[in-house]
Amino acid sequence: MFELTATPIDPADRARRLAAPEAGAAVIFEGRVRNHHLGQPVTHLEYEAFDALAQAEGEAIITETEQLYTGTHVHCVHRTGSLQIGEVAIWIGVASAHRAAGFAACRHVIEEIKRRLPVWKKEHHPDVAAEWVNCTTEAATNLTLSAYHTRHASLPEVGAAGQAKLTAARVLVVGVGGLGCPAALYLTGAGIGQLTLVDGGHVELSNLHRQLLFTLAEVGAPKVLAAAARLRLQHPAIEIKTHQGDLTATNARALVAGHDVVLDCTDNFTSRFILHDACQALGLPLISAAVHRFEGTLDVFQRGTGGCLHCLWAGRTASELEPQENCAGGPVFGPAVGVLGVMQAAETLKLILGLAGASAQQTRLVNLLDGSALTIERLARPDCPVCRRLDQLPAPATAQPSERETIWINDAQLAALGPTAKIIFLLEPGEMAPSTGRSNFLAIPAHDLAALREFVATGPVALSCRHGLRSAALARLLRAEGGPEIYALKAAPDQS
Amino acid sequence: MAETPLQLQIRFFAVLREQAGCSILKLATTARTPAELYAELQKSHALTFPANLLRVSVNERYGEMQTPLTTGDRIVFIPPVAGG
Incomplete structure (x- = not known):
């Protein structure tokens, strides 16, 4: 339930209405008018809302939150008009079966409201002119962000120019699992401007030992929504887009288009080939990783450099390869996906910064059990049909590898x-x-x-x-x- | 061939409302996208707020600055929000 109101909010009355026999937890957040902001005394606030869109957006936030945190029921009311110091500007109440989902849902609602509800506030000061919050020059230049990135941007290899490149970059992460979670987290921390997450799955309890963006509160939630919420808390300015669905041969090129770098964090060969072929067709670099138990491989695929994925697997099709390496549901050493996912993030950042990265002609093998690493040349096969004819990519299912190539x-x-x-x-x-x-x-x-x-x-x-x-x-x-x-x-x- | 002007309704909020000096504006324009429309309004209504910090709503839904407009659309330019 979402409501905009011009009359004072009565928290006690709201809390009474939140009671429900199935709710073992009630979490309440009150946003109140404060008497200072950025070192300036504040006398009162004026809230203005774009009513029609604010109502629709508020309802959408609540629907998404209840979908994200299973078993929660959310009430939210936002004030408009003139408010005095100490008055309640927003009241959020979450009734839930258990506390973890309740706390998480309540936090999520206020973060989303702050990010996207079309409501503005004007601060009135005793001595200086009133101003609209977030609409001043200081807010636009955002001093906080330069402090956020200072330890990264002070690397000579990054610098202010490099940081600007990262802010302008658009990166696609396909698969938000063991590889995608650490990769996306480090890309977010580095200040990548736009991150798109693609995954059709939901968070499961058996994911949590290695997919550390998720907690017990998100079990059952769509992965892309849970990951986006967590990543937005990590960086104040990141723009995250989500596609809640699987990558398919039909949607691959449309999903890949409009990005600068693509990360293959999938866990099956079918998706891997589809994504690789879309990147090759559009000429986008693909940073691919795969993990089996304690070991992982890292490949950077660039059209025209080194062997492609079809060269690497000597023309074998996804369905032929699947039984050997399908790790969905299989045993996996948590740090192995962590290391490989972070390596993918590192290669992505270096590519954007123009630093020498892992060669696009090599496969890296990393073994977390014995600590060894091995680099293998990945050469283009002169007879590879995919490298040769990019415009007529054969569907993996119909390719017929000869016995010689097996x-x-x-x-x-x-x-x-x-x-x-x-x-x-x-x-x-x-x-x-x-x-x-x-x-x-x-x-x-x-x-x-x-x-x-x-x-x-x-x-x-x-x-x-x-x-x-x-x-x-x-x-x-x-x-x-x-x-x-x-x-x-x-x-x-x-x-x- | 001369382009047919679009009939649009624009609502202003917060800092833009104060700069424009009105809440609602109806106009005929040759602008074809919200980006073009805002550039036109910056000149005609002395709006100084930078375009790159705005989002746009078209017919009460968030849209893109490059989305093509059609006659009758209701446009709201949305400066950085500050709810809560």
Whole structure:
């Protein structure tokens, strides 16, 4: 319930009307007229509202808040006219089953009112002329913001000019999960001017260990709304746009257009290919990350530089790749998505600032279990249909990769390669070789590239590793060097 | 071909109302977007408030400064708000 009123608000009466048997919590906020502002004494205030829009906007804020915080019921009344010191200018009451949602909803309503309700106030002072709040030159130049960014802008690599570039930048984050939360948070802190969030999901309890924009109060809420509310609290001037829905082949180009940099924080290959293809088509840089358990990869895709996502996966389609790396619902080490998401933010900022960033011709592999990092060349394949013909992007579902281009194989396909085919298991530091009883199985340290090259020269090899990430990456690397008979095995041998 | 003027209604609030010296204005204009309209009003009504700090409402909904206007539209230029 939202109401504009020209008559005094009676808080006791309002509180009585908030009572409900199912409400275990009632949270009340009163905004009162204060006798000073920015060091100036204030004698009284005058509130003016654009009534029709204020009523519609106030109702919209309440509807959104009740959607964002499950089980809350919001009452809000805003004054207009002349108010004396100590009078209640706005009264917000939230009845809810539990306290967390109640406090969060109440805070959300006042923040949104301040941001978007078309209401203005004029301050009257005893000695100087009255003025409309937020409409003075001082408000326009905003000294607070330069103090906010001072520790960042004082880096010689950033400076005032760099900070202005960040303020002018428009960044798209697709996926507001384990990667998207830290990425968006650091982009917000850096003062990116406009951030667009795309995600069709809702906050779940099992998200909270790694998606730290969300708290218990937001469980059940649409992710983009919860994230936008949290990020707006972080930065006073950020403009956040939200798309509450999934990225699809139909809407991808429209969502991507109008941005300077795009972050791929998705958790599945279907979305990843759609987003990548839209960015390639529009010539926008894409900062992509993916995480499997303790390990993650980071790629910067720039049209015309290095291999594209189709080159990287040797023409395999999203549906072929999905079983190996679909992490939706799977186990994941919280800090791994945190580190990779923050790395995405770092690459985005450097790109906007014009600083040398991660090469667009390399894949970075980061392992949070053993602390190692590995950089692998990501070369363009001369026969890649996507790099070659950007205007006629094949739909991932209809692409037909030849057997020659296939990185992943299963046990049966391996056996078909003949009696000399070997499985090489890549050991991470401290890891014991699994015992399989197979004669064609051997284990070597993952970093021993010289030994790997020797084995590849002797006949067909299928690489395997604990998580399937490093084996595929090294198989692609060795193929690029000219070793055709190399594959990655679909399941670790002791699990097959 | 000369463009047909649009008939528009503009309401002013707060600092803009004081600068314009009126609350409601009806006019015929060749402006085709709120941005063009505000530039015209800055000249005709001595509005000094900077355009880049304004939002706009078209027919009681937030709109864009570049949204095309049509005859009969009700326009409100919205300076930075200060509710609460």
